[in-house]
């Protein structure tokens with residue numbers, strides 16, 4: 001510690017170089033990120049459905065809520081709609097999550113290269129955070145429409161009081177487009193940016209930082225064991241949602257609200273309404289389901305990413 005303390009930040013950077021990996025090619029990042037995204041979706045979608053249903057269930061004072069919590073929502077969904085009910089609305093994210101994660105890992109890789117062109121140097125946490133933020137800007141272009149369609153389908157309970165309006169993701173996207181054009185498909189863009197820019201920063205910073213911390217001296221970060229990758233990925237997922245959940249609640253409510261209910265970006269109106277009706281706790285609505293999902297889904301995501309990267313490095317070592 002004494003030696004590090006005397007050397008200061010710069011010295012610490014240089015001492016850490018021993019376990020530093022070279023910059024990963026942007027194409028490999030893109031492809032492996034896509035594989036990670038598919039793993040994330042398969043493990044995480046059922047809990048995402050529960051999260052969206054909990055976040056959007058109407059609360060009428062003096063009336064019992066439909067779902068008392070994550071477990072109750074799980075039981076009611078499975079008994080009414082079967083296991084497939086939990087995979088409802090998966091078509092849209094399947095077409096958007098894998099590409100979104102591909103763009104996300106690409107954006108993070110690009111951010112790292114821009115902020116630290118010397119691949120032998122370890123990035124500081126703030127540089128990792130900013131690189132992650134860049135990923136969040138890139139991904140909003142496809143995340144916003146994907147989430148709009150996904151959330152509308154998830155809250156549409158089959159056989160419930162709400163009429164079934166959309167037959168599937170494509171039908172939903174077409175109906176939105178026909179009624180109000182591209183603006184309707186991109187409803188919630190500002191709230192998606194408010195959620196995804198800082199949460200991507202926290203996500204990638206946590207993963208990269210922990211990966212380096214868990215790598216023993218003299219070893220390479222690319223040789224981290226599977227349990228350690230799962231742990232780093234799971235914690236990164238939790239960090240992502242600690243930052244992203246409050247804006248996510250606002251975004252989900254805004255994107256699923258009837259047209260014209262809120263003004264402008266929805267930020268002020270939805271926030272005011274939620275605080276008035278349910279208090280500050282409303283901003284962490286559905287948190288049980290979110291955090292239950294975040295660890296395994298993101299552990300699977302980073303494991304899928306690292307395995308795909310290893311495969312690509314084996315297939316094309318010189319890329």
Ligand SMILES: CC(=O)O[C@H](CC(=O)[O-])C[N+](C)(C)C
Nearest residue numbers: 104199200203237240294298
């Ligand atoms: C909001 C979101 O989709 O977060 C992703 C992880 C998750 O739990 O879905 C990760 N990322 C921040 C890269 C979008």
